[in-house]
Amino acid sequence: xxSTPVLTALTTAPRPPRQVDTRWTVETPEGVDFQFxxxxxxxxxxxxxxxxxxxxxxxxxxxxxxxxxxxxxxGVDGLSLAVILITLFVLFWLYPALFEWLTGGRTPGKMxxxxxxxxTNGTPIGFLEAFGRSLLLAADVLPGPGxxxxxxxxxxxxxxxxxxVFFDTMxxxxxxxxxxxxxxxxxxxxxxxxxxxxxxxxxxxxTLTAIxxxxxxxxxxxxxxxxxxxxxxANPIAHVLGYRPELDDHALLLPREPVGERPPMAFPxxxxxxxxxxxxxxxxxxxxxxxxxxxNGERSRPGDVPVELAExxxxxxxxxxxxxx
Amino acid sequence: MNRxxxxxxxxxxWAAFEKLLVQLRQTRRSKWSxxxxxxxxxxxxxxxYDLSLVRSREWGDQLEKYLNDLVxxxxxxxxxxxxxxxxxxxxxxxxxxxxxxxxxxxxxxASLALFGIxxxxxxxxxxxxxxxxxxxxxxxxxxxxxxxxxxxxxxxEGGDFATGRSLMASFYVFNNVGIxxxxxxxxxxxxxxxxxxxxxxxxxxxxxxxxxxxxxHGANFCSFVIxxxxxxxxxxxxxxxxxxxxxxxxxxxxxxxxxxxxxxxxREAIQLIAGAGVMLGVAALIEGFFSPLPIPHFIKYAVxxxxxxxxxxxxxxxxxxGSETR
Numbered sequence: 089x090x091s092t093p094v095l096t097a098l099t100t101a102p103r104p105p106r107q108v109d110t111r112w113t114v115e116t117p118e119g120v121d122f123q124f125x126x127x128x129x130x131x132x133x134x135x136x137x138x139x140x141x142x143x144x145x146x147x148x149x150x151x152x153x154x155x156x157x158x159x160x161x162x163g164v165d166g167l168s169l170a171v172i173l174i175t176l177f178v179l180f181w182l183y184p185a186l187f188e189w190l191t192g193g194r195t196p197g198k199m200x201x202x203x204x205x206x207x208t209n210g211t212p213i214g215f216l217e218a219f220g221r222s223l224l225l226a227a228d229v230l231p232g233p234g235x236x237x238x239x240x241x242x243x244x245x246x247x248x249x250x251x252x253v254f255f256d257t258m259x260x261x262x263x264x265x266x267x268x269x270x271x272x273x274x275x276x277x278x279x280x281x282x283x284x285x286x287x288x289x290x291x292x293x294x295t296l297t298a299i300x301x302x303x304x305x306x307x308x309x310x311x312x313x314x315x316x317x318x319x320x321x322a323n324p325i326a327h328v329l330g331y332r333p334e335l336d337d338h339a340l341l342l343p344r345e346p347v348g349e350r351p352p353m354a355f356p357x358x359x360x361x362x363x364x365x366x367x368x369x370x371x372x373x374x375x376x377x378x379x380x381x382x383x384n385g386e387r388s389r390p391g392d393v394p395v396e397l398a399e400x401x402x403x404x405x406x407x408x409x410x411x412x413x
Numbered sequence: 414m415n416r417x418x419x420x421x422x423x424x425x426x427w428a429a430f431e432k433l434l435v436q437l438r439q440t441r442r443s444k445w446s447x448x449x450x451x452x453x454x455x456x457x458x459x460x461x462y463d464l465s466l467v468r469s470r471e472w473g474d475q476l477e478k479y480l481n482d483l484v485x486x487x488x489x490x491x492x493x494x495x496x497x498x499x500x501x502x503x504x505x506x507x508x509x510x511x512x513x514x515x516x517x518x519x520x521x522x523a524s525l526a527l528f529g530i531x532x533x534x535x536x537x538x539x540x541x542x543x544x545x546x547x548x549x550x551x552x553x554x555x556x557x558x559x560x561x562x563x564x565x566x567x568x569x570e571g572g573d574f575a576t577g578r579s580l581m582a583s584f585y586v587f588n589n590v591g592i593x594x595x596x597x598x599x600x601x602x603x604x605x606x607x608x609x610x611x612x613x614x615x616x617x618x619x620x621x622x623x624x625x626x627x628x629x630h631g632a633n634f635c636s637f638v639i640x641x642x643x644x645x646x647x648x649x650x651x652x653x654x655x656x657x658x659x660x661x662x663x664x665x666x667x668x669x670x671x672x673x674x675x676x677x678x679x680r681e682a683i684q685l686i687a688g689a690g691v692m693l694g695v696a697a698l699i700e701g702f703f704s705p706l707p708i709p710h711f712i713k714y715a716v717x718x719x720x721x722x723x724x725x726x727x728x729x730x731x732x733x734x735g736s737e738t739r
Contacts (some may be wrong), residue, residue, distance in 0.1 A: 296416075
């Protein structure tokens with residue numbers, strides 16, 4: 089049987105390993121892979137709503153201007169009606185095309201939400217892609233707002249609406265950049281003193297990386313589980329360093345005032361691992377520390393961890409300790 | 414090199430890269446200096462190297478992601494299609510478009526049949542039996558058609574000549590180009606939407622033509638339509654062809670992968686509809702400014718006939734100047 093592309097895609101196409109997150113990997117001509125964060129239907133829908141509101145505003149403004157001219161006795165003659173009609177045509181059919189073509193893939197709505205249309209190989213789109221996506225919007229909004237687009241996005245790996253599928257584009261989210269991926273490690277923690285380490289006073293980079301991964305902001309690990317994992321790191325680290333807690337002034341101390349009356353004792357391994365990281369990892373900032381709230385509502389809180397940890401510790405009951413393991 | 418030394422050594426360049434990228438994005442393309450572009454591409458390449466180094470040595474996710482973002486931004490900036498120029502656009506419309514249409518003449522003929530056959534059938538049926546026209550067209554449409562073509566000065570909306578005409582021309586752009594774009598877009602559903610629209614438009618326009626001729630305004634109507642019809646009707650059929658081509662990419666693969674077939678066909682289809690859009694713009698100007706002129710019918714027939722010859726000749730014969738040497 090002669091198979092068609094659709095049938096093949098539905099049945100026999102050899103699929104790459106199923107992607108489970110919203111990142112898409114692209115290879116550069118330099119042979120390096122890098123990843124894009126794909127934008128989901130929520131943000132894209134919101135961007136579209138902003139665009140539509142803008143279109144309505146412009147139409148209203150043009151119509152109002154024509155109306156004022158008419159009241160001023162100049163009359164809404166054929167010429168101003170012609171202007172209105174051409175405005176309507178351009179806004180209906182060419183608004184996304186013109187913006188995405190001229191600004192490298194961004195309509196005003198996309199600018200607000202930090203989205204951008206790119207080709208699936210990561211390069212900026214050209215006029216033909218922008219124009220094609222724009223026209224296919226007419227198919228994507230059938231039979232109601234965004235219905236076909238939503239269906240199409242759920243069926244494609246790169247969250248593409250019909251216009252994206254046909255013209256090989258995708259919408260990426262540039263707002264969740266470095267900020268959301270930074271680790272939640274506070275450098276103000278007291279470092280380990282040389283005096284309380286009887287053996288070597290350094291840690292391999294891979295160990296530090298492992299600690300870093302444990303505290304990545306995007307990684308939702310409960311404090312209990314984190315403590316369990318930290319324990320696995322803490323023992324070998326203490327062994328390598330020859331750590332002697334009895335010589336450490338700061339053993340099991342938090343950097344801030346303990347909240348309430350109870351001593352913050354619950355997560356010793358977490359604290360130790362963090363202090364080891366602060367001691368041996370180079371204190372070098374890179375990238376722009378972004379402190380503004382992220383667009384997706386996630387709070388940015390670089391450097392707030394000890395407070396957060398302390399609160400979690402204080403909130404922890406003896407019951408939870410029993411159940412939690 | 415250890416991680417600390419690496420960070421110390423490289424972070425200055427990363428910051429410089431970011432700064433330059435922001436700076437270049439904020440200035441116009443014409444004002445970019447070759448020095449800064451050279452710097453950018455050199456830094457980009459070394460950051461690519463940094464990224465792979467950080468990956469292979471597992472020097473931390475955080476660092477890796479930061480460099481990943483830098484590479485992504487640099488890649489997006491550096492690898493772009495060359496900016497189009499006006500001459501390329503003109504060259505495409507005048508030469509590339511007819512060549513592409515001839516390459517895809519099967520789709521043009523299919524679209525012509527889907528539009529033309531119901532058109533002729535509805536027209537002849539309405540001429541023979543006016544009830545068919547009454548069935549296919551709503552009453553107001555018939556009334557306004559009869560009114561419109563009752564006198565030779567068609568499309569006269571009062572007011573002075575220029576404003577009335579530009580209003581009509583812009584209405585034709587709004588309406589006809591909208592129909593054409595819809596013919597294209599609905600092709601995304603395996604071409605079914607396009608086929609439906611072509612049949613429907615063919616029936617309606619055929620019935621309208623039959624009705625107007627039937628009530629005796631044939632001379633006014635034909636002399637009005639013949640000039641811009643050359644561009645307008647042809648462009649509508651081309652738009653239908655583009656929709657069919659778009660849908661065909663979903664069904665047929667021709668030795669390509671499914672996605673590749675889809676994209677190749679879509680790329681050709683969008684070029685066809687772009688050409689059709691330009692043709693409809695020309696048609697709107699003719700329809701707005703020339704077709705309703707109060708001049709003897711034979712002049713309109715002569716000009717209209719000439720325009721048909723021009724359109725057909727152009728679509729059949731035009732080829733890009735460079736290709737003649739081959």
